[in-house]
Amino acid sequence: MGSSSNGDRPWQSYHTAYTNAKAGMDGVDKEKVQRVIYEMSKGSKYFESEKRKEAFLKQKIDNLQAQRAKLTDKDISHFQQICDKKVVDLEASRDLSKIWLHSDMDAFYAAVETLGNPALRGKPLAVGSLSMISTANYEARKFGVRAAMPGFIAQKLCPDLTFVPPNFEKYTYYSNLTRKVFQKYDPNFIAMGLDEAYLDITETCNNRGISREEFADELRHAVYEETGLTCSAGVAPNRLLAKVCSDINKPNGQFILPNDRNAVLSFISSLPIRKIGGIGKVTEHVLRDVLGINTCEEMLQKGALLCAMFSQCSTEFFLSVGLGLGSTGPPQHTLRKSISTERTFSATEEESFLFEKLADVAETLSKDMQKECLCGRTLTLKLKTATFEVRNRAVSLQKYIHSKEDILNYASKLLKAELPLSLRLMGLRMSQFRDDNLDPMQKTLTNFFISGEDATKSLTCISKSSGLEISDKQITNNGYLDSSIGNGSCFSNDSCNVSYESDYSLSNLLVEHNNNDGFGVNSVDDALSVKSNPSKREKMKELINFSEGEAVHLSNQKVEPLWVDDYICALCGIQLPPSFTEERQEHSDYHLAEMLQKEESTKMTRHLMQPERLVERTKKTGEGSRKKQKFSPKEDEHIPIEAFFIKCKKSL
DNA sequence: CCTGTCGTTCCCT
């Protein structure tokens, strides 16, 4: 079923993230690259896993095609109307008054390495290891080498390839230099990752009476003067388009799209959808194979089908892409919703090793959380098996935690339930943060102290901690605080551990402090929201800091719910006064049921793991994916484009 | 029906 047409050229059907052409890959012999990748890959566990994933995607596409086939003419004309209305609304939101510039450093990590070691210049270079490449310079790209490709394959493609291990301290340093330049041209510039930024250059262009070309030229020169590195720029009426434009004349080039509706539409018309930020491999594939959409223009032509088959949210995004719309206003500061860390190692099922590794991961997560003064109550354990199958297991607690000990404690329980298992990766994610009102002030203070100490150091670490950075800008010397600085270092292994040691103690104190006044009330509320009504809830306050209040009890000891001093629940610390006999009974039952259920599921996991999981999965996907499309009647509420971007895609 | 939880999918660099 999964076998597709190319029996004699099997490599043609194997596509990975890095087989997709990027800037600088024009003269590449794609066929050869593809064949080498295939030869090096086939038979590996990874390869098998990729094939499995491809089969799933194919299934998904088949389902969508079947669904599309069911649409009647009547359906279509109905959705055409809906589509037309949406398009009118979207068009009305078009704003051509702003000029945005997107700047993107050329092969950033590789360029920095070359700067530090001129002997590398002109030679094919990859930053990374034999396992994984972060960046390749343009000489290497000629061979088909690129980011996200494993090094051993790259080496096969380009035997003379030089490898340099990543050094994020250096990249951060140079990144800060570029930001110093951006800062001069737009104090409110938006940094994305280490090597990208958006600048609103409307004012400057107008005030200084210079053209966009001149501006982009000047900026790129200034960056070069400051850093010795080249960058590319794109200028357009919104951020989404600016980003597309900066890729067009890479490296060391620029592309300007005028603020003119016709220019935008003709630019967008032939643009492949994959160029749009937010449209990745899967979405591209789906839209192409199900609806025959290849270019942005076709988004509009197939608007009715899009409306019929995708959620409101997705549809509006697709249509706005077809119109060449994008955000023009200041970026909304969305608060971080989760924080995570993960590590890959050579696959093993030795439990002592796994628990040791888990402790490391827990420690890293705890430190990362403390840097940002975060406490969360949902902990997710991510596992990747030796066969590259990924699993997540989560617990939601009744209290907020951040310490290594707490994290490790709950994470261990989650892990135990899955063992024995051969793993190659473990990760931990915390979400459901406490959002008390005290925090922002404390963060501001933290920022203040830290920046007083050493503003540059604090940059990378504070950013993203809350939605309040803007107001803090005066405090840091250079105002680099930005929502997304901490976001970028994707390939980093330890990028974040480099420079912040000095913050720990202070952050720690503040977190400690939070703890003491924060969560008692929260926990009671949470726990009681299940079982008690508000008036009773009033009377319960103060709970003891028992750490066993979580929803999971995998312990084999049959713990009976106990009432300490007759009114404090030994399991979660809730206090139910003596008169509340009924409630206490109910509460005990609740814990009991929970434990039974948990034990049950643990047993299941242990002994019936395969069948159980499979059953679950088929139930979910088999039935589920068919009905997911909403033919919802409330199509007419128009969501403003700004709001859409907040909610659905963070694309800019 | 609404909401919280959990697992998966997707995207980005």
Place this chain on the structure above:
DNA sequence: TATAAGGGAACGACAGG
């Protein structure tokens, strides 16, 4: 010789009020 990342958000299913 073997060798394939790490981080974050959104989505979709489902269970419990």
